Amino acid sequence: xxxxxxxxxxxxxxxxxxxxxxxxxxxxxxxxxxxxxxxxxxxxxxxxxxxxxxxxxxxxxxxxxxxxxxxxxxxxxxxxxxxxxxxxxxxxxxxxxxxxxxxxxxxxxxxxxxxxxxxxxxxxxxxxxxxxxxxxxxxxxxxxxxxxxxxxxxxxxxxxxxxxxxxxxxxxxxxxxxxxxxxxxxxxxxxxxxxxxxxxxxxxxxxxxxxxxxxxxxxxxxxxxxxxxxxxxxxxxxxxxxxxxxxxxxxxxxxxxxxxxxxxxxxxxxxxxxxxxxxxxxxxxxxxxxxxxxxxxxxxxxxxxxxxxxxxxxxxxxxxxxxxxxxxxxxxxxxxxxxxxxxxxxxxxxxxxxxxxxxxxxxxxxxxxxxxxxxxx
Numbered sequence: 001x002x003x004x005x006x007x008x009x010x011x012x013x014x015x016x017x018x019x020x021x022x023x024x025x026x027x028x029x030x031x032x033x034x035x036x037x038x039x040x041x042x043x044x045x046x047x048x049x050x051x052x053x054x055x056x057x058x059x060x061x062x063x064x065x066x067x068x069x070x071x072x073x074x075x076x077x078x079x080x081x082x083x084x085x086x087x088x089x090x091x092x093x094x095x096x097x098x099x100x101x102x103x104x105x106x107x108x109x110x111x112x113x114x115x116x117x118x119x120x121x122x123x124x125x126x127x128x129x130x131x132x133x134x135x136x137x138x139x140x141x142x143x144x145x146x147x148x149x150x151x152x153x154x155x156x157x158x159x160x161x162x163x164x165x166x167x168x169x170x171x172x173x174x175x176x177x178x179x180x181x182x183x184x185x186x187x188x189x190x191x192x193x194x195x196x197x198x199x200x201x202x203x204x205x206x207x208x209x210x211x212x213x214x215x216x217x218x219x220x221x222x223x224x225x226x227x228x229x230x231x232x233x234x235x236x237x238x239x240x241x242x243x244x245x246x247x248x249x250x251x252x253x254x255x256x257x258x259x260x261x262x263x264x265x266x267x268x269x270x271x272x273x274x275x276x277x278x279x280x281x282x283x284x285x286x287x288x289x290x291x292x293x294x295x296x297x298x299x300x301x302x303x304x305x306x307x308x309x310x311x312x313x314x315x316x317x318x319x320x321x322x323x324x325x326x327x328x329x330x331x332x333x334x335x336x337x338x339x340x341x342x343x344x345x346x347x348x349x350x351x352x353x354x355x356x357x358x359x360x361x362x363x364x365x366x367x368x369x370x371x372x373x374x375x376x377x
Contacts, residue, residue, distance in 0.1 A: 018179025020127025047182025105157020242273025
């Protein structure tokens with residue numbers, strides 16, 4: 001078990017190691033057995049993050065022409081669906097060089113724009129480099145000049161993949177072997193941002209210039225069923241709206257249409273671009289500010305400040321005849337904040353609530369809306 005911890009809020013959380021680290025360790029153990037005749041009882045690999053990981057190979061099997069063993073994924077305190085999965089590597093001798101391939105349970109890339117080319121096994125660049133380094137070290141230590149081929153297998157990979165973003169990304173048949181640093185950091189925002197980047201890169205590689213974004217399932221459902229938008233290329237940006245816009249700018253998109261619930265998007269009016277409640281809230285301050293600008297009385301402002309939810313705040317504004325003016329004001333401020341972050345990229349937003357439906361749009365949202373209407377409806 002990896003004994004490396006990080007502080008997250010008021011918690012002390014244990015880090016784990018990635019599927020890439022597991023594959024690299026299993027490849028080293030298999031290569032060592034193939035070249036020397038013995039599996040190591042335990043071995044230590046150095047990750048790109050500079051943290052050493054010690055593992056014990058499982059299910060070791062040595063045959064005349066190959067060696068195979070597994071390393072069990074340890075996600076630490078992260079809620080990764082691959083936690084506890086066995087990453088199996090089969091190592092064979094070849095005439096020269098290093099070959100790395102994916103077997104059963106490792107996905108295949110079917111769409112451009114991801115870390116590997118179409119048709120390749122979904123083993124990212126970082127894990128490939130780690131695996132190759134371990135194989136070369138095994139050859140050097142054994143003093144042999146042959147080459148090695150490593151096949152990565154994940155016995156439960158196809159089942160696990162259904163619980164990941166892989167089907168959405170066009171990765172079929174299994175999970176991805178991931179991990180640029182080799183270490184899983186619990187509650188990792190970077191992992192989510194990397195997923196957003198992957199989805200946007202894939203869309204851009206397929207020629208998409210106008211991208212539809214939603215923070216999550218609420219926004220996606222509203223966009224699909226209420227607005228009748230085409231969701232086939234939609235990207236979920238979670239709470240990381242600012243980072244998603246930065247990525248969209250870098251990739252050269254022409255426009256972004258953001259569809260989200262008022263409880264999340266109202267924070268944009270305060271220039272809060274990471275909308276997770278742990279990072280920042282500001283919802284009541286936004287409602288109070290814009291109601292005050294529009295002349296609301298002190299009693300209403302106090303009630304808005306004390307409102308437990310945005311729905312409660314909206315009800316108060318409706319009773320005072322101020323709901324639409326306040327929402328228009330909030331949407332305008334949110335649009336200005338988004339445009340400031342995005343620069344030349346045209347970014348617009350549509351704000352809705354579960355009770356009232358579409359509540360407000362930024363000034364240019366209606367024009368972008370037409371580009372995303374589902375032509376099949």
